[in-house]
Amino acid sequence: MSSRACWQTFPPGRSTVSTRVRVLQVFLLVLATLGIVAGAMNGEVRTVITKAINVCLQCIGIG
Amino acid sequence: MTLRRTAFQGVTGILQNSWFTGFLRGRIWRGSSKAVCIPGLNCYSCPGAWGSCPIGSLQAVFNRASDRISMYVAGLIGLLGIVLGRLVCGWLCPFGLIQELLYRIRSRKVRIGPTRLRFLKYAVLAVLVILMPLLVRDRFGVGDPWFCKLVCPAGTLEAALPLLALNASLRGAAGWLFVWKASLLVATLAASVVMYRPFCRFVCPLGAIYGLFNRVSFVQLTLNEDTCTHCGACVAVCRMAVDPSHDPASAECIRCSDCVAVCPVHALSLGLPSAQRKQRTVID
Structure with missing residues (x-):
């Protein structure tokens, strides 16, 4: 039986794709997690919350 | 669904x-x-x-x-x-x-x-x-x-x-x-x-x-090519203009799973690929 999902056939025609995409998945997962931690340490959380707890005048078409 | x-x-x-x-x-x-x-x-x-x-x-x-x-x-x-x-x-x-x-x-x-x-x-x-x-x-x-x-x-x-x-x-x-x-x-x-x-x-x-991320995300829409008859039912039901029988991981697919529900031969499934393999084994 053969079944197809993007994680198995991308890029097409390569037999080792499944492993490669799985590695890519884990890599991106780790990268995203590191980004969250690094951004938090860089003070981005404060920026986000400062923007979010005040009425965004641009969002409502005033600013 | x-x-x-x-x-x-x-x-x-x-x-x-x-x-x-x-x-x-x-x-x-x-x-x-x-x-x-x-x-x-x-x-x-x-x-x-x-x-x-x-x-x-x-x-x-x-x-x-x-x-x-x-x-x-x-x-x-x-x-x-x-x-x-x-x-x-x-x-x-x-x-x-x-x-x-x-x-x-x-x-x-x-x-x-x-x-x-x-x-x-x-x-x-x-x-x-x-x-x-x-x-x-x-x-x-x-x-x-x-x-x-x-x-x-x-x-x-x-x-x-x-x-x-x-x-x-x-x-x-x-x-x-x-x-x-x-x-x-x-x-x-x-x-x-x-x-x-x-x-x-x-x-x-x-x-x-x-x-x-659709091509590499953990959650996937998966097509079983052996089962698919290319009847076009999934294409007809997809309102995002995706052809799941050709490209189930299209960047346009919002994984609504309407195609999964309409497929007459259950060739499409949505979820984590490892879980899907078990499901197919049961069906087979």
Whole structure:
């Protein structure tokens, strides 16, 4: 039986794709997690919350 | 399946915007939960919103005079993208639900097939969400969230209308920009009646980002080629103009699973690939 999902056939025609995409998945997962931690340490959380707890005048078409 | 998904969208949409006091008093929630981005496009100035909009937050960090890269917000969006892909659009986005509900209004429907107009959302992402907030700044070095300011109909619907209705001072300050945004909102909502999710298909920068993850996300729409008869039932039912029998991981697919439900030979499945393999074994 053969079944197809993007994680198995991308890029097409390569037999080792499944492993490669799985590695890519884990890599991106780790990268995203590191980004969250690094951004938090860089003070981005404060920026986000400062923007979010005040009425965004641009969002409502005033600013 | 459609009703189950609609119910899920409704419940999650209400949960994300359930600070009802805000709607009564014309205020927004100011608690620490606003530090976290919610998955879908949901304005953080919506009176009921508990969390932040990912696209608004991304621009807010780009706007900061001292920073040029948004690792925290990009990481949060990336984490959701790598796990779910555009499943977020199909199951968790309140503005997507609003468009779907409008599409259920009885009227003549316009069905647009695969079109290059889908690339517009990538241009919106690049220009209005990334480049302009990074590059266009005032004399103090501060930028604007240009997508929110010029385009976002979700912000107009979820934040502007309730806040302006409840605050005379805000109402008095509304000018040409509000008129422009309100016009875009009306156009989007009107288009949603005759066309399936026009904003998601052609404009939404968040959908553009999640779409980039569709090929590598953990949750996948999987096609069993041995079982598929290429009958075209999945193509006919897909309102996002995707051909699941050819490209189940298309960046346009919002994983609504309508194709899974309609497939007469159960060749399509949605979920984590490892779980799907077990399921197929049972079927076989």
